Amino acid sequence: xxxxxxxxxxxxxxxxxxxxxxxxxxxxxxxxxxxxxxxxxxxxxxxxxxxxxxxxxxxxxxxxxxxxxxxxxxxxxxxxxxxxxxxxxxxxxxxxxxxxxxxxxxxxxxxxxxxxxxxxxxxxxxxxxxxxxxxxxxxxxxxxxxxxxxxxxxxxxxxxxx
Numbered sequence: 491x492x493x494x495x496x497x498x499x500x501x502x503x504x505x506x507x508x509x510x511x512x513x514x515x516x517x518x519x520x521x522x523x524x525x526x527x528x529x530x531x532x533x534x535x536x537x538x539x540x541x542x543x544x545x546x547x548x549x550x551x552x553x554x555x556x557x558x559x560x561x562x563x564x565x566x567x568x569x570x571x572x573x574x575x576x577x578x579x580x581x582x583x584x585x586x587x588x589x590x591x592x593x594x595x596x597x598x599x600x601x602x603x604x605x606x607x608x609x610x611x612x613x614x615x616x617x618x619x620x621x622x623x624x625x626x627x628x629x630x631x632x633x634x635x636x637x638x639x640x641x642x643x644x645x646x647x648x649x650x651x652x
Contacts, residue, residue: 508594
């Protein structure tokens with residue numbers, strides 16, 4: 491995913507915590523969806539203009555300017571919320587992105603590969619191998635969240651415990 495909601499270098503992007511990365515991904519996804527909706531609305535408006543034989547009027551430019559202004563305002567609000575939440579390094583309070591039981595982000599909108607990385611990084615942060623494996627084996631959320639990747643991660647974590 492390309493991130494253009496805020497300017498970050500590759501180095502800054504790598505330094506983001508898991509929560510900050512998730513916040514960035516969510517904000518970028520919202521921005522992309524708003525841009526898609528704007529383009530859909532413009533296409534519909536242009537079709538309506540064509541059916542009324544008023545294509546050469548300034549209505550299309552005026553409508554685009556109106557939609558772009560609204561879009562820019564919404565993106566500015568989204569950007570401000572993102573920067574504030576990233577500064578706090580906490581998920582949005584109303585979303586509950588970090589599961590209290592697990593300690594890692596549980597977001598089913600992520601791909602299985604992203605889920606795998608989040609869960610793997612969380613469990614590798616536990617230094618005691620025996621504790622890590624005991625916690626992972628008892629993690630029912632991970633079984634559901636990772637699906638077939640659960641056993642793969644189990645094998646990877648068990649190699650670190652030897």
